[in-house]
Amino acid sequence: MTLPVTMQAAVLAGPGDADAFTLQTVPTPQPGPGDVLVRVRACGVSYRDIVERNGTYRRDVVFPLIIGLEIAGEVAALGEGVSDLKVGDRVCSKAFSACGQCKYCRSGRETTCRRRQPTRGGYAEYCCLPQDVWVRTPDDMPFETSCALGPGAGVALNAVRDTAHVQLGDTVLVTGATGGVGLPAVQIARLAGARVIALTRSEDKREALMTAGAHEVVVMAADGGFARAVKALTDGEGADVIIDTVGSRVWNEGYDSLALHGRYAFVGQLFGEDISINPARIFFKRAQLLGVGSVSRAQLADVIAMTASGGLKPLVGKILPLAEVAEAHRLVEKAAVIGRVVVTP
Ligand SMILES: [Zn+2]
Numbered sequence: 621m622t623l624p625v626t627m628q629a630a631v632l633a634g635p636g637d638a639d640a641f642t643l644q645t646v647p648t649p650q651p652g653p654g655d656v657l658v659r660v661r662a663c664g665v666s667y668r669d670i671v672e673r674n675g676t677y678r679r680d681v682v683f684p685l686i687i688g689l690e691i692a693g694e695v696a697a698l699g700e701g702v703s704d705l706k707v708g709d710r711v712c713s714k715a716f717s718a719c720g721q722c723k724y725c726r727s728g729r730e731t732t733c734r735r736r737q738p739t740r741g742g743y744a745e746y747c748c749l750p751q752d753v754w755v756r757t758p759d760d761m762p763f764e765t766s767c768a769l770g771p772g773a774g775v776a777l778n779a780v781r782d783t784a785h786v787q788l789g790d791t792v793l794v795t796g797a798t799g800g801v802g803l804p805a806v807q808i809a810r811l812a813g814a815r816v817i818a819l820t821r822s823e824d825k826r827e828a829l830m831t832a833g834a835h836e837v838v839v840m841a842a843d844g845g846f847a848r849a850v851k852a853l854t855d856g857e858g859a860d861v862i863i864d865t866v867g868s869r870v871w872n873e874g875y876d877s878l879a880l881h882g883r884y885a886f887v888g889q890l891f892g893e894d895i896s897i898n899p900a901r902i903f904f905k906r907a908q909l910l911g912v913g914s915v916s917r918a919q920l921a922d923v924i925a926m927t928a929s930g931g932l933k934p935l936v937g938k939i940l941p942l943a944e945v946a947e948a949h950r951l952v953e954k955a956a957v958i959g960r961v962v963v964t965p
Contacts, residue, residue: 623657623697624648628965629744630945634683635675638949641743643942646686649741649748651699656751658711662939663742664690664768665948665961666800667890668715672740673949680738688742689715690960692757692767702751710761711754713739714770714920718752731778731914742767743945745965755920758928764936765927768960773804773923773932774915775887776863780808782919783912784861784885788813791854793877795819796865797829797837798958801887804923805863807833807932814861817853819846819870828958832935844869847876858882868893878907885910935959 627648630641651657665688671677672687691713695705705711718725718733725733741747757766779801780786792809796802797818809816810833818834820826826837838849851858858879864870867889875897878884884907902909926932937959940948948961 623746627745628942629686630942632673632683632685632687635673637674638946638953640673641945646744648746651697651702651748653700654702654750655699655748656695656702656705656711656754657697657699657746657748658691658693658754659696660691660742660745660747660965661693662763662767662962662964663688663692663942664771664800665945665952665963666690666768666771667888667952668771670949670953686741686744688744688747688963689713689739690768690771691739691742691747692763693747695754696746699751705751705754705756710757710759710763710766712757712766712769712920712924713742713749713753714755714774714915714917715739716753716914717750720752728916728918730916743942743963743965752917755917755924757924761924761928764939764960764962764964765934766924767962768800769923769927769934770915770920772800772960773808773927773934774920775801775912776804776808777919777923777926778915779863779885779887779912780805780812780861783910784863784883786812786814786861790814790860791817791857791879792861792863793817793819793838793850793859793874794834794863794865795870795874796888796890797834798825798955799865799888800960802863802865803832803935803959804932805865805887809861809863810835811926811931817850817859825958832933845873846870847873850877854879861885863887866890868895871895875901875907878905881906883908883910885912887912937961939964
C-alpha cells in the first residue's frame with residue numbers, strides 16, 4: 621500500500637466548545653520503531669474527548685492536538701520491530717499504551733504502568749500509536765462496533781468481572797446505566813448471572829435499558845434520590861455490588877443502596893466534587909470500596925470475543941462523518957443518544 625503524504629484531520633488549536641475543531645490537511649504520521657500506523661475507519665466520541673477539548677482534562681494535553689481514543693481501522697504500515705500485526709489486519713484501540721516491562725505490566729496490572737501513554741489521534745484518516753495500543757478484531761466485525769469496545773465494554777468487564785467479582789445471584793446496581801461504560805456493564809453483569817438494576821435520570825430511557833438486559837430500572841427522583849427504590853426492590857437489603865460510572869453526585873444515595881458486605885466499584889467521576897464518609901459507616905457495613913481503571917489487552921481481547929460470539933451487543937447510537945465532529949460532541953455532551961456516537965474519517 622502506498623501511503624498518502626497528507627491526510628485530513630480534525631485539529632484543535634486550543635481548548636474550546638464543540639465548534640473549536642477545524643478540518644485540516646496535515647502530514648500523515650510515520651511509524652517509528654514499535655509503532656503501528658492505522659487507517660482509521662471509525663472513532664467513538666468518549667467523555668474524555670469532551671474534557672480534553674474543553675480544557676478540563678489537561679494531563680499530557682498540548683495544543684494543537686488531534687484527539688480521539690476509541691479507534692478502529694486497518695493496519696496500514698508497521699514500524700521496525702512490530703511482529704504480531706501485519707498490514708491489512710483489522711484492529712481496535714485501548715485507551716493507553718503500556719511499556720510491557722515494569723513491575724505493573726509484569727504482574728497483570730498494565731493499566732497502572734508507570735510509562736503509560738494516552739491513546740489519541742483517532743479524529744484523522746491515519747493514526748500512529750505504539751503496537752501495545754492495538755488489538756486485532758475479526759474481519760466481519762463492523763468498525764463502528766469495535767472502535768469503542770476497549771474504553772466501553774472493556775472497562776465494564778474490568779469493573780464487573782475482574783474488580784467487583786460479580787457472582788451468580790448477586791444483585792448489581794449500575795449508575796449512569798445508559799452511558800458508554802454503564803450500558804455494557806448492564807449486559808456483562810447479566811451475562812455473569814446477576815440480577816441487574818439500572819439507574820437512570822430519565823423515564824424515557826427505561827425501555828432501552830430493559831432491552832439491554834436490565835431486570836429492573838430505577839429512575840432517579842427529582843431530588844436525586846434512589847436508595848429507597850433500590851431497597852424496595854431488594855427486600856430492604858440493598859445491592860451487593862454497585863458499578864458507579866457517575867461519581868460524587870450519586871455517592872450518598874449509592875452508598876445507602878449498598879448491602880452489607882457489599883462492593884462499591886468506582887468507575888467514573890463526571891463532576892469535580894469530593895465525597896465524604898464517616899469511616900464507621902464503611903466498617904459497620906463491612907464494605908469494600910474499589911477503584912476501577914481502564915482496560916488491559918486481555919480484557920479487550922475478551923470483550924472482542926464476547927461481541928463476536930453475540931453474547932455482548934454494543935450499541936451504536938449515531939454515526940457521523942468526521943466533518944460533523946462538532947455535532948457529534950454536542951450529542952455526547954447533551955447525552956442525547958443512547959449508545960456510542962461514532963465519527964468516520
Ligand atoms: Zn509498564
